[in-house]
Amino acid sequence: MECPKEIVLLMHSYFDGDLQPEGEQQLKEHLRSCAACAAHFHELKKTVAFLQYAAHVAAPPSFAAKVMEAMPKERKTARLRRFLHRHPLLTAASLFFALTFGSLASSWGERGAFSVSADEHVIIRDHTVIVPKGETVKGDIVVRNGSIRIEGTVDGDVTVIHGKKYMASAGQVTGEVEEINQVFEWIWYNIKERFNRALQSIE
Amino acid sequence: MYFMDLFIKKRIKAIQKGDQNAYADLVDLYKDKIYRLCYRMLGNPHEAEDAAQEAFIRAYIHIDTYNPEMKFSTWLYRIATNLTIDKLRKRKPDVYLDEEVGGTDGLTMQAQLPSREASPEEAVESLELQETVQQAIEQLPEKYRSVIVLKYMEDLSLQEISEILGLPVGTVKTRLHRGREALRRQLGHL
Incomplete structure (x- = not known):
């Protein structure tokens, strides 16, 4: 006897997690009466279980370091910004110099009054x-x-x-x-x- | 989850300003997922490492094109999936396993190949089971392989898979359905 195609679709709806209660009822009843479909369903369940069982794999230990090593060179400004962020005293000092020189240089530019x-x-x-x-x-x-x-x-x-x-x-x-x-x-x-x-x- | 999203957003902002060290945090966070995806797709640790590395570097280079409406992981998965599919296509130019065979209701030639012989004893050893599963996945045509890996290895929702692959959820379901059937022929009797 050929089983309706619907039954296999119901099985997959079950695995996709969107089997409605009526569908579930229909599937259950069919599986109880049809050994071939019950075996099919059982095999699918086993397959899914094997897949989930095999899922765990971790990246090699040095993976992250290798990625960072292979990265393209970052923009200089970013490196400088991070550097200054890490060295607040240097930042203060360089800020002082920047302001001093900056203001002096610009006051030189403006040819003021006699x-x-x-x-x-x-x-x-x-x-x-x-x-x-x-x-x-x-x-x-x-x-x-x-x-x-x-x-x-x-x-x-x-x-x-x-x-x-x-x-x-x-x-x-x-x-x-x-x-x-x-x-x-x-x-x-x-x-x-x-x-x-x-x-x-x-x- | 909220704090996690915030953490990721902050890192991405810093990266977009050019701070490479902020990217190290994201690599750490997603390296296992992306490596696993690559490993399951390609089936070889060495190639998987190269591909995963390339995916992370591509993501970094194109970080300006990342749209924050999308989850960062989804975007990363998309890059890695496309990359591995490209590699698979380059690898086998002479065998078209995912060509649909006429009159077989969408099943491919692959699904019709006789399943690999595997004795029950073989499955006892967990490592061997892992290998058997991996071999079965590798025999899947890439379009079924990607949905199976994303669903069962990465444990993603159908919605996320549809976003990663840029396919309607219905198509994802159809591919999952066919992928599961093909795998059942290989693994169901163990």
């Missing part, structure tokens, strides 16, 4: 500071975004930022004379200044 640190005994004309003949300026002079012409005497250091210094033959500077026209010089100058100020505040 300024001069001394206004007694000097003449200011067209962004040029003139120390007239016969005059003596006591203390340091810092000129920003302008030049200085020294015909008299400066009793201290002269620093010119973004500008030129002109010395008359009679002019005299007792301290150091410095022209700053490069960004690195500018940064260096600032660091020196800050360092000096820090030293002074300690003293």
